[in-house]
Amino acid sequence: MKDRLITLFGGLFALYIVIALLAPPSQPDYASYPLTTDREQHGMALLYEWLGKNNIPLHSSRQRYDDILGQAKIPDTGNMMVISLPLKIKARKAEIASLRQWIAQGNTVLILAAHSDSPSWATNQQTNWVYSKFPLLSALGFNISVDVESEITDKEEDKAQSLYKALKATEPSESSIVAAGINNPAIKSVIVKQRQSKQTNWILSPRESKRGSRVLLTESENKDSAALWQIRIGSGNLIVSRYADLFSNQWLTKGDNARLFDTLLQQHLAKDSYVLFDDMHQGLTELYDPDAFYSDSRLHNTLWFLLGFWLLYLIGHSNRLAPPLSHPRKHHAADFIRAVGGLFARRLSNATTALGLIRAFFNEVRQQYGLPMNNEPVWQLLDEAPRINKKQLISLQAAYSTAQQNKKQNLIKLHNQLRSTRKSLL
Numbered sequence: 001m002k003d004r005l006i007t008l009f010g011g012l013f014a015l016y017i018v019i020a021l022l023a024p025p026s027q028p029d030y031a032s033y034p035l036t037t038d039r040e041q042h043g044m045a046l047l048y049e050w051l052g053k054n055n056i057p058l059h060s061s062r063q064r065y066d067d068i069l070g071q072a073k074i075p076d077t078g079n080m081m082v083i084s085l086p087l088k089i090k091a092r093k094a095e096i097a098s099l100r101q102w103i104a105q106g107n108t109v110l111i112l113a114a115h116s117d118s119p120s121w122a123t124n125q126q127t128n129w130v131y132s133k134f135p136l137l138s139a140l141g142f143n144i145s146v147d148v149e150s151e152i153t154d155k156e157e158d159k160a161q162s163l164y165k166a167l168k169a170t171e172p173s174e175s176s177i178v179a180a181g182i183n184n185p186a187i188k189s190v191i192v193k194q195r196q197s198k199q200t201n202w203i204l205s206p207r208e209s210k211r212g213s214r215v216l217l218t219e220s221e222n223k224d225s226a227a228l229w230q231i232r233i234g235s236g237n238l239i240v241s242r243y244a245d246l247f248s249n250q251w252l253t254k255g256d257n258a259r260l261f262d263t264l265l266q267q268h269l270a271k272d273s274y275v276l277f278d279d280m281h282q283g284l285t286e287l288y289d290p291d292a293f294y295s296d297s298r299l300h301n302t303l304w305f306l307l308g309f310w311l312l313y314l315i316g317h318s319n320r321l322a323p324p325l326s327h328p329r330k331h332h333a334a335d336f337i338r339a340v341g342g343l344f345a346r347r348l349s350n351a352t353t354a355l356g357l358i359r360a361f362f363n364e365v366r367q368q369y370g371l372p373m374n375n376e377p378v379w380q381l382l383d384e385a386p387r388i389n390k391k392q393l394i395s396l397q398a399a400y401s402t403a404q405q406n407k408k409q410n411l412i413k414l415h416n417q418l419r420s421t422r423k424s425l426l
Helices: 002-022 045-053 065-070 093-104 120-125 135-139 148-156 159-169 257-268 290-295 297-316 333-347 350-368 379-384 390-404 411-425
Strands: 058-061 080-085 108-113 142-146 173-179 191-196 202-206 213-219 226-233 236-241 275-278
Touching: 002 297, 045 058, 065 093, 080 135, 080 257, 093 108, 093 135, 093 226, 093 236, 108 135, 108 257, 135 142, 236 257, 290 297, 350 390, 350 411, 379 390, 390 411
Parallel strands: 058 275, 080 108, 080 275, 108 236
Antiparallel strands: 142 202, 173 191, 173 213, 213 226, 226 236
């Protein structure tokens, strides 16, 4: 009994280790994400359906950036991709390089970065993510820094005023961003409303060259605070917004948000080209999805079955109770005959076996009449035997002729026929 208890506790401990290594996170992620299938407040389903109803070619990208170049249905140039930052699934260096190449060949990427707003899906990665955990913009050739003068001014304020600003910053307030005066008059009258929750100022500057970079939108209260940038990369464009929820389900119909997106499409989307949504890096992927794997009921049922079967084996089996030894079986002459008969049955053909049976019968008749045992037919003796039926003799002659022609026949029927003839003659 002690051995069984030790085995049981050892098995349970091993099972605990396996569950601890394979168990899903204790707090599953139920936040609304910027996905084309998400109909909650931060999703992109409304924008995706709106574009589809206007017959704009769409593609929900559920693979990495380096797979975009291999899409046969998507044209090489004139496309536009929407990316929301921060990414839930980090982008690899190789796919970021492919994304830059894709932009440079004549496409546009619109990056919606959660910097001046705080959607719930970006809250967990909010602390310093722009500066230390944000390789995408840096890899695309930009420097991101903080407005140092603003920070110095904040430090010189008294504690009461700093506390007041900190409490005020925790309460999101609706703000507006307007078109910069130096830009395209097509978007000069666009006013975009958004809920702002952070007051940190970006300083975004291209590392390679300042030519081809411009500010499209600025804060309405602070004209020097850029809200939407456009940077030239090769033959393509990169548009960066400091608001991630700019075109979400909650804000697309507010202000002129939808009009702004339509203006960007008219300027950067070519005819018959696609608008792509980066769903893959926000969790909607064709690759392995651990959340979907752990939530599948078939996995749970399989684990419970294996657990029950394993416990039953541990409790019901003991190494001390070995199965009884069976005594070796003695071999007899009949076993030898069966083995030899089986060997011949596997090696000899049907016609050869039938011919052997008939010739053995001829030798028995010859031995009975004192004749040489040379396998020769004894049809005359059988014909003169009064107890042998003529039909029986004709049937035996037909079987002998068939065997000589190497044709297959019924051996059981032939054996019974020879047995009957032997009884009638001998």
